[in-house]
Amino acid sequence: MEIYQANNMANLFSWYVLTQMNYDVKVGYTSNTIYLLANMQHQLFQVAYLNLQGNKYYVLTPKGKIATIESLYTYKVNHKKGTVSFVFCLY
DSSP states (O other): OOSOSSHHHHHHHHHHHHHHTTBOEEEEEOSSOEEEEEEBSSOOSSOOEEEETTEEEEEEETTEEOSOOSOOBOOSSOOTTOOBOBOOOOO
């Protein structure tokens, strides 16, 4: 079941929930598309990313990966709760 059928709304909702969980995520946007940018502790392959203030923020989407992206706008300041990077490992 999908909560949001529109990718832009799904990305904004994901951004909000993840910031409340203290994850270091940002919103990126073009003229008509909103993207979720996530700081990862691990390198992801074949996924577009931005270098922001010494950190890699990977472009995540609800419909799969984006290998390249031409230009993208975002904000410089991190959310005050955004202190945790994503980790893909089992404990």
